[in-house]
Amino acid sequence: MAFSPLVDELVESLRCLPGVGQKTAQRMAFHLLERGRGGGERLATALQGAMSGVRRCNSCQNFADTEICNLCADEKRRTGTLCVVESPSDLLAIEQAGYYDGSYFVLMGHLSPIDGIGPQEIGIEQLLKRVRGEGVTELILATNPTVEGEATAHYIADRLEGQNVLITRLAHGIPVGGELGYVDGFTLSHAFRGRKPLAD
């Protein structure tokens, strides 16, 4: 773009966002310049604040503004139950569902030896220390139902063998509101295997 180095730099920087290529970055930059200068300035301030101010919670590893995040500091949450998730967006999904009222531990990833991500990188030692030290009675392994997620869950379960902790995994089955014709075979098999009496 020959006409403005400032616009050039804005378009280039917007490409650091996931899923944003050259054309989308251009559209975003022009939109902000034409109709959204206020929004652009607010975004600049928010980015600066978040990039320098957001850290990891000392207790659950989730993003937080303070040493201990709001969820960990909340005294209403049951501390005997600990739910292990791979990412903050998984935690958000569970929070939005509104059913779970225990504590969390966010791995910020999953075991992936090929990418050099071992137990150390995702804080499994810290998780084990919490389980042993805080009197956790149930550990819900809510990692994703992918190969890496399953491996991570099994690794954690193995490390806790012999401890007096109930280890659970989320149920597999047909999504509520889903149509049988569109559910894959693995899920259907799981749903059959896990079938329940109607009265339940």
Next chain:
Amino acid sequence: MAFSPLVDELVESLRCLPGVGQKTAQRMAFHLLERGRGGGERLATALQGAMSGVRRCNSCQNFADTEICNLCADEKRRTGTLCVVESPSDLLAIEQAGYYDGSYFVLMGHLSPIDGIGPQEIGIEQLLKRVRGEGVTELILATNPTVEGEATAHYIADRLEGQNVLITRLAHGIPVGGELGYVDGFTLSHAFRGRKPLAD
């Protein structure tokens, strides 16, 4: 999101970008926090610079850092030909094609009385002044081939009636590399009407 006001504010601000909803904004925020803090800081600086520093070129109305944009200041461009486009992205597309070497005028929109956008709002008086004052011999009306774009082109042409200026419009036809089976009827009719001898 209960866990961090800074992250909340970042997600909310990202939604000012076009085509970005709640989920995408969350994904972008988490991506920047997890893997792209450098990029996020660069984006914050670029946004701040562009939102406060980018203005309109006094000559062509395009975005510019200075009073006169680089394209208008470039002495190698022919000033006798003026190409009228609706937006900076149209100008960019023409520049990237590399064929045109004249000057531009960017309307930053099109006539749309229903939205309260008249000749005043898109700077048509300034365009006419330039055409009359700078010895423009050809005016290429490269507004989009939409109802509003056509109306804008016709309005400009009407206002210049009787002036000694050649007024042209970009040719309609089959896109290069396109397949006939996928070209719409209007375009095909235009292509037939505008057919040329093979030797041309």
